[in-house]
Ligand SMILES: [Zn+2]
């Protein structure tokens with residue numbers, strides 16, 4: 001069964017398969033993508049805004065293609081993308097490399113902390129406790 005969705009780009013209803021845009025918009029975006037890719041091939045140092053201006057396309061469409069990972073820029077500043085964690089400009093994706101690394105680092109630290117918590121504490125009175133428990137065992141045995 002096909003879902004009826006509202007196209008995110010033109011707000012028209014359409015039968016959705018797996019796209020979030022209607023077929024018309026997907027065609028538009030494909031066309032924009034091809035032009036943008038060709039343009040960027042010759043103009044590596046463009047940014048999102050100047051590219052949109054050069055192609056006479058909407059910045060939102062360029063941004064959509066960048067977010068979808070179809071277009072990328074040489075410079076992080078040019079992409080118009082910001083890290084979702086720290087707000088720094090990034091060239092592609094959702095978070096900057098630093099934030100990506102710190103997520104992995106904090107996950108690793110958390111795992112290390114957990115395993116330290118679960119490890120039995122080494123205590124000097126362990127021997128004493130062993131002795132005393134065997135003593136109690138002895139009394140228990142004697143009372144039987
Ligand atoms: Zn549409």
Ligand SMILES: [Zn+2]
Nearest residue numbers: 083086096099
């Ligand atoms: Zn960041």
